[in-house]
Amino acid sequence: MRGERRRPAPVRFDDPVEVLVEAGLVDTDFVSAQLGRPFGSVHDAARAAVEAGDVSPHPLFEAHWIGRRRSWQRAGQHPAVWYVSERRRRNRISPHPLVDPRIVFASMPEARLHPYGALAHWLSVATPGTPLPTRVLSRKVSWGSYRAAAIEAAAAWREEVVVERPELVGPAPALPASLGASPAVTVVMSAQDSGPAVRATIASLQAQSFADWQLVAVDRGSLDDTAAVLEGVAAFDERITLVRETRCGQARALNVALEHSTSEHVAFLPVGREWLPGMLADLLAHAHDSGAAVVLAGAGAVARSRRELLAGRPVDLATALLRRDAIKDVGGFDETLDASVERDLVLRLTGDHEPLPVDVPVLRRPEGAPAGHGDDWDSAALERQLVDWAAAAARPTSDDLVSHVLPVGPEPRRTVEWLGAMPREGAELVLVGVRLRRAHHVLAASIAAVTSGARFVSVPAPVSTSTATNVGIAHASGSTVLLIRPEAMPPRQPIADRLRQVLDEPGVALVQPLVVDLDGVVLSAGARFTADNPHPGLLLAGLPSSDAVRAGARRVAAPASPVVALRTSTAVTLRGLSARFHSVLAETDLGLRARAAGLGDTVVVPDAVITSRTPYAEPAELIGATASLRRSGLRPPADTTRDLLRDAGLEITDERQHRVTADPEDRTAPSVLVPEPVVRSLLGVQESPPRLRWAVDIAAPAASRGDRWGDTYFARSLADALERRGQHVAIDRRDARDRDSRDLDDVLLVLRGLDRVxxxxxxxxxxxxxxxxxxxxxxxxAAFDLVYAASTSWSERVSREWGTAVTPLLQCTDTRWFHPDRAEPDTGPALLFVGNSRGVYRYAVRSALAIGADLTLHGNDWTEFVDRDRIASGGVANEEVGALYASAGIVLNDHHLDMRRDSFASNRLFDAAACGARILSDRIDGLQEIFSGLVLPFDDERDLARLAAPPYAAFPDDATRREIARGIIADHSFDRRAETLVDDAVRAILARR
Structure with missing residues (x-):
């Protein structure tokens, strides 16, 4: 009997400050970190959190995680007050990803009586060393450790996103009448094999409004016409000096240029960059007005103070002006460094000189580049500031580690899913956040900080998904990297090792998994290109995933996937994803560039599956991306789609161009034509033996929600048996029922459960x-061509009454997992039940517990009816259930009421009987005829107590049970059922044709 519960004392919720304080949901340090100011008392912190709006009062409460904003807005309450006042609902709602009320109640039943709920009770008794009540993390993390991480993350968010930079100097003062010696500034340039870009770069210098400059250009032993171009430009402008050097490093070339400098100030103009006309004048005016040795300007995330440098923001000398004597004092550029020479110099300079941050526009778009946020040039410019590819190439990586790089999307739950899904060993997760809102930034950064192998990298500039991915590549520690777009869901089974295995094969540069939608239908098995269309199509799009698995792993033109794997060295060599692509088709371009560079091909691996929450691309996004891909001029390999589809049992009869448009109602709207094959199934019924395409329809939902349904296990075993007979089989769960490609199938087989199809x-x-x-x-x-039912008596009765032939076809067993050799009899549980509650207190379990039997119970959703200590596990893998059945003293079974009345013998009976188990079940007709004494009925608890007691005299002995089990295997296997289904289907199709 459960103890009698006391009603909690009434609580007033009209004063949110008092409620938060009394509930213990105010952490003064955490509120201070978010708002950037200290508080004298917990009441002051609570009041500030309430007044601030989007501020969390406590590290373990996050309103955005609850996701019921309109509920508390309608009530006019603070979200934390709404949460603690919800009583019954708060017992089911997690206020934070690392707080699971079920875990709190399981270990602290008294928490149900707390007036403010599970979290408030847990906080009242937790110490800094108490593990957090969560299943999200792969290891236990203490409350104190997470609190420190959350406070640090909140402070970092404020520093990086809210307070972007220190106060910047305003408009440039006027230049003084005299600047001293002439030239006033030396511009230095290092060039190597960059002839085509040199002329435009120097033209931007010659266009400066300030003309008293000197250019010292060092050619580093170029093999192209770079030196000739520089020499030609210098012949017409005496301010330009060409210095020829042998091939050397960047630091050496810049030091040589500085040796030829005579000016007080030095500016740096890399080839390929272009200044706005007022750049030199503005920076010189600030430098002379302030006397600063270091003037730092820039755009986006470039560092403009020493504090920002130390915090990790990148250096861009193209946006700086330095005093020459200060450079000389620190010894110039360090020629021993392979990378980061610019950052090293500025850090040494700012150690002695306070830098002057200025908000001066400095960089100009190249001729013809479009204006606007997020365009190709803006992304490329920001990426140069954010990613040091030379430093990334010099970083050591671990062969035992796979780095998952994930630019964080807009939804915190998806980020937490990836953090919770990461393997404990052999993998790291690099989360890249781009100007995230407070809740998402703090959750991602704090949970990553306490998750083994996870890191959070914040990008304080509005960059594209591709640029954010490149930032993550530069931080990767593994020698293999998985590039993940935010729409990709964590795989239900780990795929990293499988992708890396294929990546190790000769001639492979990139690997992509099979991409399916939320219904389980293929979105992409790679990109395909036809001879007369430069736009990529998606391989196998719209087909069931079984077609891709049947075709097997193979080389494709390029990837088209939100997840791709490649060697980190390959990603660095190619400089990651191109800034021309915001997101979609970036991986396709990467695969084509890898192939063009001779680094290898792309392989699709169908037995590694990833689910995308969204379509592969929205029309507008795809239209822009295809234009960028077309401009790249990369040549894809020959199309092999015909061979791939033939291996899947399909053939191409024609090719059409599918119009993708931003507005289907407007014929003038931007659009693009994408190749789409016209496909039909091969006439397999005429082969010998006949081969048909089957769609097996089940009521289970898609993804992990339906993985534990009995229908799913049954369908998988039946599909395997049909495949062993040469059939092509797709299992369509409820969500995939309306896929268009079902028209390519020969047979629709509905396993009739809950849904009418x-x-x-x-x-x-x-x-x-x-x-x-x-x-x-x-x-x-009457609407079906062939109808079977898993009951002999019911089939005979409805055939007579309804006038439609219904053929008996009983349920069956998978003999791979269920046979008497799985275990020794009577070495396991005395009384066993394996099954889910299905929301009812099932007859067999209730009866066993009523007689005080030693019941071993495996299954989900039993806690409402059975004490937790009675439940052995939440479920057993289907492949392991046979060992339990073979070893048990007695296996229990029961049926739904209508199945019992109409004698539909359950699948569990056939599985346990195939193992030679003794089985007790509720009474249905035909038990003796089918199971020959292995299954005995019990009508009440007294029957159950008598039959379940050793030595089980009512059952056959061990040898006889083994013999009966062999008969069950021979007559009631999935292979026998598949034989019947195939033979009947072939006869029916041939008769129809």
Whole structure:
């Protein structure tokens, strides 16, 4: 009997400050970190959090995680007050990803009586060393450790996003009448094999409004015409000096240029960069007005103070002006460094000289480049400031580590999913946040800080997904890197090792998994290009994933996937994803560039599956990306789609151009034509042996929600048996029922459970009723070509009454997992039940516990009916259930009421009987005829107590049970059922044709 519960004392919720303080949901240090000011008391902090709006009062409460904003807005309450006042709902709602009320209640039942709920009670008893109540993390993390990480993350968010930079100097003062010696500034340039870009770069210098400059250009032994171009430009402008050097490093070339400098100030103009006309004048005016040795300007995330340098922001000398004597005092550029020479110099300079940050526009777009946020040039310029590819190339990486690089999307739950899904060993997760809102930034950074192998990198500039990915590549520690777009869901089974295995094969540069949508239908198995269309299509799009698995791993033109794997060295060599692509098709361009550079091909691996929450691309996004891909001029390999589809049992009959448009109603709207094959299935019924395409329809939902359904296990075993007979089989869960490619199938086989399914015109429509006979109506049965039912008596009765032939076809067992050799009899549980509650206190379990039997229970959703210590596990893998059945003293079984009444023998009976188990079940007709004494009925608890007691005299001995089990395997296997289904389907199709 459960203890009698006291009603919690009434609490007033009209004063949010008092409620938050009394509930213990105010952490003064955490509020201070978010708002950037200290508080004298917890009440002051609570009041500030309430007044500030989007501020969390406590590290373990996050309103954005609850996601019910309109509820508290309608009530006019602070979200934390709304949460603690919700009573029953708060017991089910997690206020934070690392707080699970179920875990709190399981370890602290008294928490249900706390007036402010589970979190408030947990905080009242937790110490800094108490583990957090969560299943998200792969290891235990203490409350004190997470609190420190959350406070640090909140402070970093304010520093990086809210307070972007210190106060910047305003408009430039006027230049003084005299600047001293002439030239007033030396511009230094290092050039190597960059002839085409030199002329435009120097032209931007010659266009400066300030003309008293000197250019010292050092040619580093160029093999092209760089030196000749420089020499030609210098011949017409005496301010330009060319210095020829042998091939050397960047630091050496810049030091040589400085040796030829005579000016007080030095500016740096890399080849390929272009200044605005007022750049030199503005920076010189600030330098002379302030006397600063270091003037730092820039755009986006470039550092403009020593504090920002130390915090990790990149250096861009193209936006700086330095005093020459200060450079000389610190010894110039360090020629021993392979990378980061600019950063090293500025850090040494600012150690002695306070830099002057100025907000001066300095860089000009190249001729013809479009204006606006996020365009190609803006992204490329920001990327140069954010990513040091030379430093990334010099960083050591671990062969034992796979780095997952994920630019963080807009939804915190998706970020937490990836953090919780990461393996404990052999993987790291690099999260890249781009100007995130407070809640997401703090959650991502703090949870990453306490998650083994996870890191959070903040980008304080508005950059594209591709640029954010490149930032992550530069931080990767593994020799293999997975580039992940935010729409990709964590895989249900780990795929990193499988992708790396294929990546190690000769001639492979990139690997992509099979991409499916939320319904389980293929979105992409790679990109394909036809001879007459430069735009990529998506391989196998719209087909069931089984077609891709059947075709196998193979080389494709390029990837088209939100997840791709490649060697980190390859990613660095190619300089990551191109800034021309905001997101979509960036990986396609990367694969084509890898192939053009001779680094290898792209391989798709269908047995590694990733689910995308969204379509591959929105029309507007795809239109822009295809234009960028077309401009790249990269040549894809020959199209092999025909061979791939033939291996999947399909053939191409024609090729059409599918119009993708931003506005289907407007014919003048931007659009692009994408190749799309016209496909039909091969006439497999005429082969010997016949081969058909089957769509097996089940009621289970897609993804992990339906993985534990019995229908799913049944369908997988049946599909395997059909495949062993040479058939092509796709399992369509409820969500994939309406896929267009079902028209390519020969047979629709509905495993009738909870859902009524409409037959598909043109196919052979077959229904196998395996449960819930009360839901079947005569008109439903009449609509199918062939109908089977898992009950002999019910089939005979409805055939007579409804006038439609229903053939008995009993349920069956998978003999790979269920046979008597799985375990020694009577070495396991005395009384066993394996099954989920399904929301009811099932007859067999209730009866066993009523007689005080030693029941071992495996399954989900039992805590409402059974004490937790009675539950052995939340479920057992289907492949391991047979060992439990073979070793048990007694296996328990029961049926739904309608299945019991109409004698639909459950799948569990066949599985346990194939193991030679002793089985006790509720009574249905035909048990003796089918199971020959292995299954005995019990009508009440007294029957159960008598039959379940050793030495089990009512059952056959061990040898006899083994013999009966062999008969069950011979007559009631999935292979036998597949034989019947195939033979009947072939006869019906041939008769129809």
């Amino acid at each position: 409409t037959p598909r015109p043109g196919l052979l429509n077959v229904e196998w009723i395996i449960s819930h006979p009360d839901m079947i109506a005569p008109d439903e049965v």
